[in-house]
Amino acid sequence: MDKTPIAINGTNGHVEQSSVLYRQLRQPPPKVVRSKGHYLYTDDGLEIFDASGGAAVCAIGHGHDRVKKAIAAQLDEIEYVYSLFFTTSAAERLSTLLTESTGGQMSRVFIVSSGTEAVEAALKMARQYFTELPQPQKQRTRFIARKQSYHGNTLGSLAVGSHPARRALYEPMLSANVSHVSPCYPYRESNGEDDETYVARLAQELEDEFQRVGPDTVCAFIAETMSGATLGCVPPVPGYLKAMKAVCERHGALFILDEVMAGMGRTGTLHAWEQEGVVPDLQTIAKGLGAGYTSIGALLVNQRVVAVLNQGTGAFMHSQTYQGNPLACAAAYEVQRTIQDENLLANVREMGKYLGELLKKRLSDHPHIGDIRGRGLFWAMELVKNKETKEPFGAKEQLAWNMHLAGLEHGICMIPGNGTVDGVVGDHIIVAPAYNITAQDIDLIVERTEKALRSRLG
Ligand SMILES: Cc1ncc(COP(=O)(O)O)c(C=O)c1O
Incomplete structure (x- = not known):
């Protein structure tokens, strides 16, 4: 047996023969052996502040007693039923909470186990919708998505995403029925235009893409409400999503918002679209929905789409064994009741403002930080390598990943992201802490982030 020590990504190494297929x-x-509140504890004695919330998942921190008790109580009631045969109070309660949170605009919920599965379901729902219209439009098989987006890792969700490095190996297997338009990325792509002109240009690009592929062949346009993993926390320019939805409506296509990362309170409202004055036809959620206490994602379906299926076959042609899992x-x-009862969305807004201000105050002068x-x-x-020209570091330098490692050395976990500029080059790091964070916690996050950054970039 090979027992040669392997360094663990810059932390104190230990080696065990393992059956796990690591990344x-x-x-x-x-190896994390314990977690509580905002902290992770490793077997070699590290105490790490979880400023990434995993992958922007842990919305209420670790080890929340209330959720632990609810899971135990559900185990006493019913742990599993097959959703083809039965429903449960647990599935009914959660779905009602979610539809009510949209003021009834999204009227049905399809519960799955991850963000990827929610996106996969959204794509299929969009296709089925057009086959069940009173005047079916079966020629609609295409999707328009955006460059530098991430929507998941199954073949369908990977096809609508646009991260060349993640797609490369599977490219020959991915659907050719997807095309990609520019993201809304003012830092690099707005050419100094004002918001209105920039939005108009992006809307025209989407319009042109509809025309190029044939407007009546498109099922939907899909976008992250606020760009997350690939582009790095880019809020939409005011009016952008409204303008994109208008193009979809003009051509009778559906408007899908992927809120797997940015939704469920992460941006200060339960649904990120609430701040944009648009309502999607289909919406995907995950991460903050279960906040790490469970594997869960969901597709929220607008009442207008539900009405078509109701009057059509009355059945969604898609199912999974663990759909609507009661646990x-x-x-x-x-988790969601905790967010409500502890008034955590107000805290996200207040602490988020403080976090942004402090990051800018401490780090915006740094020669290698191009944008916060x-x-x-x-x-x-x-x-960035050069702040003036916005030239990125080379992909080979794996800067974002090295920043993540530097973070661990300084007792903080941050999310690394690459491909920011064009899907291949460009680096960013993300902080996405739990919603119940305090101002003192934020001081600590910024202090450790700064130390980690300066340890690699000076
Ligand atoms: C916007 C978006 N959609 C979909 C996914 C895929 O979700 P999951 O990793 O839970 O399958 C992610 C994951 O990061 C995401 O950020």
Whole structure:
């Protein structure tokens, strides 16, 4: 048996023979043995502030007693039923909470186990919608998405996403029925235009794409309400999503908002679209829905889409064994009630403002920080080699990942992102802490982030 020590990504290494297929097969990540509140504790004694919330997941911190109790109570009631045969109070309660949170605009909820599955379901729902219209439009098979987006990792969700590095290996297997338009990325792509002109240009680009592929062939346009993993916390320019929805409406296509990362309170409102004056036809959520206490995602379906299926076949042609899992629903329901009862969305807005201000105050003068942007408790710093020209670091330098490692060395976990500029080059790091954070916690996050950054970039 090979017992050669392998360094663990810059932390104190230890080696165990493992059956786990790690993300990096030859590099076991640090082992977390306990978590509580905002902290993770590793087996070699590190105490790490979880400023990433995993991957922007842990909305109420770790080890919340209320959620633990709710999961245990659900185990006593019913742990699993097959959704083809039965429903449960847990699934009913969570779905009602979610539809009510949209003021009834989204009138049905399809509960799955991840963000990827929610996106996959959205794509299928969009297609089915057009086959069940009173005048079916079966020629609609295409999707228009955006460059530098991420929507998940199954073949369908990967096809609408646009991260060349993640797609490359599978490119020959991905649907050719997807095309990509520019993201809304003012830092690099607005050419100094005012917001209105920039939005008009992006809307025209979408219009042109509809015309190029044939407006009556498109099922939907899909976008992250606020760009997350690939672009790094870019809020939409005012009016952008409204303008994109208007183009969809003009051509009878659906408007899908992917809120897997930015939704469920992360940006200061439960649904990120609430701040944009638009309502989607289909909406995906995950991460903050279960906040890490369970694997759960969901597709929210607008009443107008539901009405078409209701009058059509009356059945969504898609299902999964763990759909509507009662344990997952009970956990997510308690997470959401905790967010409500502890008034955490107000805290996201207040602490988010403080976090953004402090990051800018301490780091915007740094020669390698090109942009600091975000909303709510979802902030990114884009790293550049040259601040004047915005030239990025080379992809080979793996700067974002090295920043993540530097963070661990300084007792903080941050999310690294690459491909920011064009899907290949460009680096950013994201902080996305729990909603119940205090101002003191934020002081600590910024202090450790700064130390980590300066340890690598001076
Ligand atoms: C916007 C968006 N959509 C979909 C996904 C995929 O979700 P999951 O990793 O839960 O499958 C992600 C994950 O980061 C995401 O950020």
